[in-house]
Amino acid sequence: MIAVLASCVGLVVPLVLKAIVDGPVADHDPGGVWLGALGLLLLGITEAVLFGFRRWLVARPLAGVEAELRRDLFGRLQRLPTSFHARWASGQLLSRATTDLMMLRMFLAFPLTFLLVNGVTIGVGVVILVIQDWGLGLLLLVPVAPLVPLCTYFERRYSTAARQAQDQIGDVTTLVEESVLGIRVVKGFGRHRSQARVFRARAKELRATELRKAHLLAWIWGVITTLPELAIVTALVLGTIRVADGDLSAGTLVAFLSTALALRWPVESIGFLLAMCQEAAAAAERYFEVMDERPEEDVPAPAAEARAEVRAGARGAADGLRFHGVGFRFPDAAPDAPPLLDGVDLHVRPGETVALVGATGCGKTTLTHLVPRLYELSEGRITLDGEDITAMPRERLRSLVAVAFEEPTLFSASIAENVLMGAGPDAGTKDLARALDVAQAGFVKDLPHAESTEVGEQGLSLSGGQRQRLALARAVVGSPPFLVLDDPLSALDVATEAAVEAALRRVLEGTTALVVAHRPSTVQLADRVALLSDGRITAVGTHHQLLRENAEYAWLMSGAERALEGQT
Structure with missing residues (x-):
């Protein structure tokens, strides 16, 4: 005007x-x-x-x-x-x-x-x-x-x-x-x-x-x-x-x-x-x-609601992590392309650690991404203590499930802020110290400002092993009831890996965990091992049992051992 x-x-x-x-x-x-x-x-x-x-x-x-x-x-x-x-x-x-x-x-x-x-x-x-x-x-x-x-x-x-x-x-x-x-x-x-x-x-x-x-x-x-x-x-x-x-x-x-x-x-x-x-x-x-892209929604689909009602009586009971006929294909995959995962059935009992093993590209990482709903499964269902994850608000689901990825991501913030991102608002210095101890991240004390040191974009000022240990600390700092780890020790040397495994074993005793593993040493952290092949779980057992009874698993582990010997 x-x-x-x-x-x-x-x-x-x-x-x-x-x-x-x-x-x-x-x-x-x-x-x-x-x-x-x-x-x-x-x-x-x-x-x-x-x-x-x-x-x-x-x-x-x-x-x-x-x-x-x-x-x-x-x-x-x-x-x-x-x-x-x-x-x-x-x-x-x-x-x-x-x-x-x-x-x-x-x-x-x-x-x-x-x-x-x-x-x-x-x-x-x-x-x-x-x-x-x-x-x-x-x-x-x-x-x-x-x-x-x-x-x-x-x-x-x-x-x-x-x-x-x-x-x-x-x-x-x-x-x-x-x-x-x-x-x-x-x-x-x-x-x-x-x-x-x-x-x-x-x-x-x-x-x-x-x-x-x-x-x-x-x-x-x-x-x-x-x-x-x-x-x-x-x-x-x-x-x-x-x-x-x-x-x-x-x-x-x-x-x-x-x-x-x-x-x-x-x-x-x-x-x-x-x-x-x-x-x-x-x-x-x-x-x-x-802005017009459809965001993640917490409202469950009708089918999920129906399933949730059927299992309402089982909610709250300690049942661990279950995969029921889980199938997955990427949204942009060709219509005639076979699914990456097809009919995966697996039960991780309460307090148990299961190692997930398989050939490169078989879908291990994708399967771990389905648990916190980073991807939506195409068929089947996943339950936590009997509750369908699609019937749970994402905020609650992700407060129950902590994750650590093979490629660790750090933000332009202090080490303390990066680690405590995995904890609740009440977490303090004791939780931070415990998590860094589990991840064997003693190198933090030698940094210019210790836990207050800014790591810079993507944490490029740190080595790959240091970034991976901080990502592991972020996963365990909140003492989550469910833990999903995607080959969390791949960037560590043998001595550091052994120290991290010893500390991590104590954490896993009170957690239901699914761990993607490529090394025999990481597999031995688990109570049982599940072999993923052709989009399905084809064998479940202890490490030694599968070595004796499953040729594909024995071949995978022998190759991993040879690679590990070559590194040392």
Whole structure:
């Protein structure tokens, strides 16, 4: 409203000029001219103050809108399933949370406001022109006919280019992020030149798209500028002739041309305002592509509710962890592709540790991901002490099940914050010390600030074995009733592994645990061993029993032993 008022104040200036020309100038009255000039000065100051006030007024709420959108996006990313993050490049998500939301804020601050302001200004200005002289006023409306289809054509072309450019920005961001996180691999293999070539190629594609956008914008801006200018020149010639003939006063012509020139900026700005609108539309489309993704839901499906009711009497009874005919295929797998897991049946008794063994790629890690519902199983069911996990709120499920992955992930925070992430809000220094002791993470005391040391992004300042021990400490710090470990000792040397196993064995005595194992030493932590083969559990027994009775298991363990001997 304030911007509209300021713009309309600017349209009063030509009317004051008309009064000055037809009054004091025609009457040779210097005093009246100075008075008119003072009026023009006051109008200019008023217009400037109104525009400045508008800018100050909208800055704070728009920054708040951007912050809210960013917070909503981050919250949605936390709630989206693992399968979503497996499909999307992190750089694409990062560009949506930064560049795209910045474009939306700029759209709300400038184009959206000025499309309204300039539209009202043009409308009021046209009315003033027609009132002053309807013939010349209608002449200035002639360019509208060709401008409408031309702007429509430009809008369609620019929209495609804007979306392509923003997608390419996401690709460039992804490449930069991957190169920074994988800098040791890049340097270790001397691949900095090849990475630079890939970056240059993607940057070149982005540059070409941006130049195409600039070409389109220059084309439409040239057209929007040229056609009204031709109309103004024509009006100037015809108006001058009419003044000479006495059909039009000089003041009216001055006011008419001043009003027309005052409308130049609102008309010429249409080109880049439309461009910014298309960029904002592409940014909004990319933003809502993420927001429209279906998040993880805690409401159980009807079938799960029915099963939960059937087993309601069994809830709370110590039954351990059970897999009942569990099947799984990835959501993006081909329809005719065989399932990764098919009819998995396994019972981990209360307080028991079961080692899960199988060939590489047989689905061991995927099976462990099903327990905390990082992936949703395709068929069958999984129960914790008789309760179907699909009938449990995720927050409760994940408070019962702690996990440690083969590839440990640490955050840009202190060691204490990283470890205590696996505990409840009441956890303290004693719990932290116990967890670090179990994981044999005594190296923490030698760091510059001990547990308060910042580990940096991805924990790259630590070795692989150190990161794995901190991830293990995070899994056990909360003394969870159920523990799922995916080859948690793979990055440890033999001596450290033995010390961790001794401490971990005490923790496992009071926990129901499923441990993915590749080494015989890790297998011996378990009470029983389950062999996963061809998507099914094909054998269950003790380590020594399976060595004697199952050829596939004996072959897997003999290979692991040879590999372990080779490392030592």
